[in-house]
Structures are given as C-alpha cells and as structure tokens.
Amino acid sequence: MMISSFTRAAPALRRTTRSCLLIGVLALSSLLSACVSTGFNLNQIDTRVSAKAQESRVRFLILHYTALDHDKSLKVLSEQAVSAHYLVSNEDKPRVYQLVDENKMAYHAGLSSWKNYTALNASSIGIEIVNFGFEETPDGKRFFAFPSQQIDAVIMLAKDIAARHQIKPEFVLGHSDIAPQRKSDPGPYFPWKRFAEAGLILWPDEQLVAQQKALFEAQLPDVTWMQKKLAEFGYATPQTGKLDPETKNVITAFQMRYRPNLFDGNIDAETAAMLEVLTRKAPQPASTAGAKP
The missing domain is CATH 1.10.101.10 (PGBD-like superfamily/PGBD)
Structure with missing residues (x-):
C-alpha cells in the first residue's frame, strides 16, 4: 500500500505546531509575569502629592433664558442636542437641576467668543433659567421679567460656582455677550446690577x-x-x-x-x-x- 508524502509528513507537522503553541504560551506567561512583577495597579495610583501649578479648566459662567416653559425646558435640555450644567425653574420655590457634571462639557454656548477665547463650551459652565424670553408685538420684542425668588436662586448658585472655580467678574456673561449676532438672552430684564452688587460682575462707577x-x-x-x-x-x-x-x-x-x-x-x-x-x-x-x- 502506498503512503502519500503528506501522510508521512503529518506527525512532523503536528510536532512543529505543538512546539509553536508551547513557545507562544511560554512567551505570554513570561509577559504576564513581567507585568505582575512591576507591582503597578491602576486602582492604586498615588494621589497624596498635588501640584501647586494648577487651576480649574472652567473660566466662564454663561447665563441664558430657555424661551420655554418649565416642562419643555427640562425635556429639551436633557434629551436633545442642546444642554446646560444647570437649570433654574421659575416656581414659587425655585428648583435647581444639575443636568451635566461640572467636569464635563455641556452644549449651551454654541459659536461664541470673548476677548481672545473662542468655542466657550469647553471652558464654561452654563446656567439656563426658565423664562419665555420675548414675544413679537407690533411695537417690537416684548421681553419677560424674572421672578425675584428665581434670581435669588441664580445668584446663590452663581456665587458658589464662581467661588469654587475662581471665575473672574469679567468672565461672568450672558449668551448675548458671547454671541451678539445670534442671541439676546438673558435679555434686558435680567438684573445684572444685582449680580454686580453680589460681586459677580463688573459695573461702572x-x-x-x-x-x-x-x-x-x-x-x-x-x-x-x-x-x-x-x-x-x-x-x-x-x-x-x-x-x-x-x-x-x-x-x-x-x-x-x-x-x-x-x-x-x-x-x-x-x-x-x-x-x-x-x-x-x-x-x-x-x-x-x-x-x-
């Protein structure tokens, strides 16, 4: 009976394959042993030493009105492409919602600039305030006022944010300041002078x-x-x-x-x-x- 050359070579081929597999296993084992021997563990990073040369990535605090009622404001800011770090309701006892962690970027500023800074989403915290904004009338735009208790809540929130991130008064702004060709919020009824009295913004003598x-x-x-x-x-x-x-x-x-x-x-x-x-x-x-x- 004739035996093909392939049949005769099969045992040698199997031995070669087993040798290659064994070499691979040994190499992987050696690599894993080397990793373990370093003693490095991502869960044990030493955070006891903190550099003095550091500051918050947040430079700006930007204020907006939503131009929507409470429910629609909450829905849009939490479910659509636009977002803000905080939403302040216009109820008798205003509620403050945190919708985006301050360490993350929210999408509230859009195409924007101030001084030499651009694309301010990356360096700002945004506060949206429930307010209908304005309505068009035969005499032009009619803006809506803000309840006093709502402004109290906004100022308290803004002071806390500005203090924690060391935001300069010249960097506490409205959407209309950073995008004057597109936006009018928070509008003329927003009490900027109260913000100045709270030490949050610049005000002329x-x-x-x-x-x-x-x-x-x-x-x-x-x-x-x-x-x-x-x-x-x-x-x-x-x-x-x-x-x-x-x-x-x-x-x-x-x-x-x-x-x-x-x-x-x-x-x-x-x-x-x-x-x-x-x-x-x-x-x-x-x-x-x-x-x-």
Whole structure:
C-alpha cells in the first residue's frame, strides 16, 4: 500500500505546531509575569502629592433664558442636542437641576467668543433659567421679567460656582455677550446690577460715568472708537468704521447689560461713557527704575 508524502509528513507537522503553541504560551506567561512583577495597579495610583501649578479648566459662567416653559425646558435640555450644567425653574420655590457634571462639557454656548477665547463650551459652565424670553408685538420684542425668588436662586448658585472655580467678574456673561449676532438672552430684564452688587460682575462707577457723559455730550466718539472699545471690553466686534447691523447688535448687547431702559444699538453719550469707564485702566505707580538711593 502506498503512503502519500503528506501522510508521512503529518506527525512532523503536528510536532512543529505543538512546539509553536508551547513557545507562544511560554512567551505570554513570561509577559504576564513581567507585568505582575512591576507591582503597578491602576486602582492604586498615588494621589497624596498635588501640584501647586494648577487651576480649574472652567473660566466662564454663561447665563441664558430657555424661551420655554418649565416642562419643555427640562425635556429639551436633557434629551436633545442642546444642554446646560444647570437649570433654574421659575416656581414659587425655585428648583435647581444639575443636568451635566461640572467636569464635563455641556452644549449651551454654541459659536461664541470673548476677548481672545473662542468655542466657550469647553471652558464654561452654563446656567439656563426658565423664562419665555420675548414675544413679537407690533411695537417690537416684548421681553419677560424674572421672578425675584428665581434670581435669588441664580445668584446663590452663581456665587458658589464662581467661588469654587475662581471665575473672574469679567468672565461672568450672558449668551448675548458671547454671541451678539445670534442671541439676546438673558435679555434686558435680567438684573445684572444685582449680580454686580453680589460681586459677580463688573459695573461702572456712576460718578465717573456722569463725568464722562458730560464730556461725550460735547463731543460724541465716532464709530471707530466705539468698535475698538467694545472689542477691548471683550465683544467680538467688526472693525469697519461703520455703524453696520453687526456693530449695532454688539452695542445692543452691551446696552441690555448696562443700560436696559434703552437698547437701540445707537451710539450715545451715556453708552460711550459706560464703556469708557469699564475699559479705563487703573493708574499705575510711577516707575522707580534707575532711581538713585
């Protein structure tokens, strides 16, 4: 009977295969032994030493109104593509919902900028406030006011967040500040001055504003000056030298924040005076460099 060459070679092939498998097992065993011998365990990372050179990733606190009722606000912010870290209800006893952990990014700011920062979702905490926003009327937009107890809750929440993350007053902003071409929230009825009294935002000194207003009533700054000052304060502002619609939107956002009784987007002495005072640099002491003892 004839035996094929393949049949004769089969035992040798099986021996070779077993040898290869044995070598593989030994190599894997050696690798695992090496890993165990290092003593490294992800569950035992040493956290006893903390670096001094660190700070919160959060730089901004952004305030919004939802433009929806309570139930729809909660549903949209928890189930759709838009979100915020907190939602403050407008009930008699306001409730605060935390919808996103502060260590995670929420999607509330959209296309946004302030000073040299852009895409602020990554560096901000967002607070949504249940409020219908505005309705269109024959006389233009009619905004809705905020209940006092709701604002009390927002201020308490904002103070806690700002203190824990060391958020600077110039970085506590409204959606209309960081996106003036798209957004108007939290609107002219949001009591920014109460935030200033709580130490949360910058506010221009009234006496200095009155003095500067008198000067500007005699000679009103031009559009180029206004655009540069708005950009210096933080707004993304066109530098066209023209009072174009985009520039008027930025002026309107500034007025809603600091002069909500009139926010028409036009340049006037009071608006310019507020902007001048807010961007005025504090006097610096005279340099003593080179002075002889």
